[in-house]
Amino acid sequence: MIQGAPTDLVWYEDVEAAVQAQRAGQVILAVDLTRQRLSDLPPDLMLLEDLAYLMVNRNRLQTS
16 A cells, blocks of 8 residues: 555554554554545544554545
């Protein structure tokens, strides 16, 4: 998906599921929010301390 990313990287497609997995002790490195029609990034992304890869292709994010 992303050039240079590990091939065994686990991608989460739901921020809430990623946060729950982190609370269960998993390290969350990648979230794919592609095509979710977001206008803003979910605030819970800030809870994912180890997040290194975030895909937001084909969303409707607003820029300031």
